[in-house]
Each structure stands twice: as C-alpha cells, then as structure tokens.
Amino acid sequence: MTSQLGPTLEHRVSRATRYIEQQLDTAGTTTWDDTREHLAKTLGIAPALTIDPVLRAVIDLESTGALAHDLETEEYRRARPTDPREAPLAEVADAVLALGWPTKADGGHRTIYQTFVALDGRYRHADVYRAMHERLKGRELELYAMKCWRARGELALAATRLADPDTTVAQALADERRLEAHLVASYIATLGYRPRLEYRIGRDGGTDLVADIYDEHRRLIVEAKATVDGLFPAIGQVHRYRYLVNLAADRTLVDRVAVLLPGEPSQDDLSCAASMYLDLDVIWQDGEDFEHRVLR
Structure with a gap:
C-alpha cells in the first residue's frame, strides 16, 4: 500500500520481511545492509526510510524463532538448536546493566547491537532490544544521538524511581x-x-x-x-x-x-x-x- 508520501511503513515492513525470508530460504543468509539496499532500490525510497521497516522485520522474525543473528559472520540466518532461547526481559535487563555503563572502552555509550555483541551470544538480539526499550529506557539508561545509549545521571534515575509506584x-x-x-x-x-x-x-x-x-x-x-x-x-x-x-x-x-x-x-x-x-x-x-x- 502507498500514500501520497510513498509506501506506508506497514508495506515496507512486509516487503522487508518477505525479502529476508526469501534470502534465508535460498541463499541461507542475508545482512542488514543488503536488506536495506534491496528495499530502497525496489521501492524507490530514500535509504533513511529503510531503517525502521528492516528493524521491525528483523525483530519480528527473531521473536518468532524464524531468524537468528550470527555473531561470527554478523549475518542473519535460520535459528539453530544451539541458539539462545527467549529469555525474561528482567533477566536480560540485569545482564545489560551488569556490563557496566559507561566504560572507557565504549566511550560512555553503546548501540543495542554493540550491547548484544558484548553479551557474547547469551541472549537473542530481539530480547536485548526489547529489554533496553521496555525495561531500561528512561530509567537506568537513556537513548540519545539516534541510536546511542548511555547511563542516566544518578539524580535523573532517582527522580524516575521516586515517580514509580513500585519503588520501595x-x-x-x-x-x-x-x-x-x-x-x-x-x-x-x-x-x-x-x-x-x-x-x-x-x-x-x-x-x-x-x-x-x-x-x-x-x-x-x-x-x-x-x-x-x-x-x-x-x-x-x-x-x-x-x-x-x-x-x-x-x-x-x-x-x-x-x-x-x-x-x-x-x-x-x-x-x-x-x-x-x-x-x-x-x-x-x-x-x-x-x-x-x-x-x-
């Protein structure tokens, strides 16, 4: 479906999902960049308009077990029995915080993908993504500069906890x-x-x-x-x-x-x-x- 502004987000997600599924069934793998490039070329849209649909497609496919991130090759492939299973978001959030924020090595911030890599394959990328957005964003961590995440200041964290009815x-x-x-x-x-x-x-x-x-x-x-x-x-x-x-x-x-x-x-x-x-x-x-x- 399209609008006066071009293909809708839902249509772009659908096309990205279809392309990823086809590549996994035929070539066995695909990548973030390849999928974005395909979407931009076949739909005639700007590269910036491919980020959200590809991300949503990848998260949805991994959440249903149809896709996995390969840490060694940085490619998408079909899930294997040895891949991590879905984990409770609270557990994943604790693991994310246990990495330490900020650190000198990462300049005080990380992307979600860098966090996923730092966890060394213990958790699915989709679960890391959801834990950071649903459990940590606006609390222990904050998102800035498009895709970079960093620790919130102690005062901001204290104010957030104070407004939370679940705080002891x-x-x-x-x-x-x-x-x-x-x-x-x-x-x-x-x-x-x-x-x-x-x-x-x-x-x-x-x-x-x-x-x-x-x-x-x-x-x-x-x-x-x-x-x-x-x-x-x-x-x-x-x-x-x-x-x-x-x-x-x-x-x-x-x-x-x-x-x-x-x-x-x-x-x-x-x-x-x-x-x-x-x-x-x-x-x-x-x-x-x-x-x-x-x-x-």
Missing part, C-alpha cells in the same frame, strides 16, 4: 533525600552567602525535627521538597518549624517560611496557597536560577 519505601526515602540535598546545594550556591543548613529545631532539650535551611539574614526557614507537588505537604511542616523555633527562643527568630521546589508549581496551587494568607514564600528552580515568589 526505603528506596523512595533515600531518593528524596538525595534530590532534596542537591536542590538545597544548588539554591544556596546562588545566594552569595551561606545560611545554616540542617538546622535542628530545639525545644525542651531538642527535637528530632530538622529544617533544611535557616537563613538568619532574612529570618527565613526553607524546607526543600523533591517534587513539584510537594508544596502543600510542606506548608504545615514549615509553619510548625517557625512556631517551635520562636517558642524555644521566646522571641521571634523566624518571620517567614518558604518551600523550595525543583520546578514551578501550577498557577492553581500558587493561587490557592496565596489565598490562605500564611506568610509563605515559594522558591523554585528555573534552569540554573531560582524564582522567589512572596505570597501574601
């Missing part, structure tokens, strides 16, 4: 602390002076409460949250801190309180917080800078 409570708490500590460090780096950090709230011999920042210069307590939706949970927390600090000192040490967030909260949340007349400031990260909004 212990892991979520550890990720929260890591993200909040980074946010605090980034914020105080913009101030030009160093406020008191991890300020212990004292009353009758002390408590277990600790404020992230006590800014004596501005008579302000700041509590950091790992996510943008942490605004309202933090409001009661920082007001309790202000009350206890002033009560313990028997004088006013803290005039205002603030919540520090990794991004801008919604306008509805800001308007709602402002309507409460809580002497509250909201500070959020905006690129390398921070926006400080005083709510009346």
Whole structure:
C-alpha cells in the first residue's frame, strides 16, 4: 500500500520481511545492509526510510524463532538448536546493566547491537532490544544521538524511581533525600552567602525535627521538597518549624517560611496557597536560577 508520501511503513515492513525470508530460504543468509539496499532500490525510497521497516522485520522474525543473528559472520540466518532461547526481559535487563555503563572502552555509550555483541551470544538480539526499550529506557539508561545509549545521571534515575509506584519505601526515602540535598546545594550556591543548613529545631532539650535551611539574614526557614507537588505537604511542616523555633527562643527568630521546589508549581496551587494568607514564600528552580515568589 502507498500514500501520497510513498509506501506506508506497514508495506515496507512486509516487503522487508518477505525479502529476508526469501534470502534465508535460498541463499541461507542475508545482512542488514543488503536488506536495506534491496528495499530502497525496489521501492524507490530514500535509504533513511529503510531503517525502521528492516528493524521491525528483523525483530519480528527473531521473536518468532524464524531468524537468528550470527555473531561470527554478523549475518542473519535460520535459528539453530544451539541458539539462545527467549529469555525474561528482567533477566536480560540485569545482564545489560551488569556490563557496566559507561566504560572507557565504549566511550560512555553503546548501540543495542554493540550491547548484544558484548553479551557474547547469551541472549537473542530481539530480547536485548526489547529489554533496553521496555525495561531500561528512561530509567537506568537513556537513548540519545539516534541510536546511542548511555547511563542516566544518578539524580535523573532517582527522580524516575521516586515517580514509580513500585519503588520501595526505603528506596523512595533515600531518593528524596538525595534530590532534596542537591536542590538545597544548588539554591544556596546562588545566594552569595551561606545560611545554616540542617538546622535542628530545639525545644525542651531538642527535637528530632530538622529544617533544611535557616537563613538568619532574612529570618527565613526553607524546607526543600523533591517534587513539584510537594508544596502543600510542606506548608504545615514549615509553619510548625517557625512556631517551635520562636517558642524555644521566646522571641521571634523566624518571620517567614518558604518551600523550595525543583520546578514551578501550577498557577492553581500558587493561587490557592496565596489565598490562605500564611506568610509563605515559594522558591523554585528555573534552569540554573531560582524564582522567589512572596505570597501574601
């Protein structure tokens, strides 16, 4: 089938599949480049339009056991009894991560095919492909520059885990602390002076409460949250801190309180917080800078 833009993707996949099957039945092997070249020539399409259909055809054929990658020749051939069988994606993902990301040898990144080769034939290429896309992409690994994969930064990984409902409570708490500590460090780096950090709230011999920042210069307590939706949970927390600090000192040490967030909260949340007349400031990260909004 064709459209005004040329053969549809489904048609290109079908033609690629047919060609691969024919080559395996007659010649015994074929290659990625040969299949792409055949598709471009017979359909009259640009080489760039052959990548997706050939990839889909190869993955589909291998997933059904009709094709295998030969590590020694780098050709496609029919599957043999000694070839690896379908494996659980969780197992394959663990094996991919166990290779180490990044490494000096691979310059910090690999393609899926390079990962398949590095696993030395223990898993099918199709399973490596699916594990990296379905289990690791956007979590431990990220895709960039078309086909290169690399390890995500620890902070990005922590944020991803924190948003995952399957993350354990212990892991979520550890990720929260890591993200909040980074946010605090980034914020105080913009101030030009160093406020008191991890300020212990004292009353009758002390408590277990600790404020992230006590800014004596501005008579302000700041509590950091790992996510943008942490605004309202933090409001009661920082007001309790202000009350206890002033009560313990028997004088006013803290005039205002603030919540520090990794991004801008919604306008509805800001308007709602402002309507409460809580002497509250909201500070959020905006690129390398921070926006400080005083709510009346």
